[in-house]
């Protein structure tokens with residue numbers, strides 16, 4: 001396996017982007033003990049303190065058009081849920097598109113970024129941040145009520161190495177299933193773990209706010225929301241409030 005294990009980096013995404021650009025093969029993984037400027041979605045920061053979590057980026061090179069890239073986020077979310085289930089015996093929930101929650105608090109974030117031209121993906125960089133061994137006091141005040149860790153939920157310290165091993169195995173299996181059978185089997189798995197489907201929610205997108213009921217996801221992994229006029233909106237990227 002092509003695994004790069006680093007002590008301290010600014011962001012594993014940045015390193016993976018460079019490796020992808022230089023031609024690193026599909027399946028290349030960058031893991032860091034600590035990130036000094038971990039990145040989240042929507043230009044946010046991702047708190048990545050030393051040796052407490054899994055801070056990891058994976059390079060994939062699926063032969064799909066750019067609009068299907070959200071599917072890879074959902075594949076990754078299912079892999080993370082399955083890995084957490086296997087390691088802890090607890091079942092997290094997925095909040096579209098990429099948040100993984102336990103007891104309503106965020107335990108994992110996924111950030112999918114592309115290197116693509118107009119009609120072809122050259123590489124896809126999937127960043128995964130899993131809070132593993134943080135305790136509540138380790139979190140800055142503004143995160144205390146929205147973030148949790150596997151250790152807080154399980155009540156014991158957990159092995160990050162075991163989690164990484166299980167997760168890479170699940171990701172590989174699901175990715176193969178996807179290349180083989182398409183997105184549909186993944187979509188069913190994803191929906192079985194999703195909290196938002198069938199519920200009323202608010203989606204804040206860059207172009208405006210949509211209130212309505214989440215109907216499900218399309219075959220491309222795009223969220224469908226029906227507003228009170230019965231109009232169905234396709235949402236590619238948003239912040240969801242339940």
Ligand code: BTN
Pocket residue numbers: 010011012013014035037038039040041042044046048054055056057098099108109110111127128129130
């Ligand atoms: C989010 O929920 O906003 C996504 C968070 C993604 C965090 C991971 S940690 C590993 C990788 N490197 C980064 O800088 N970000 C992602």
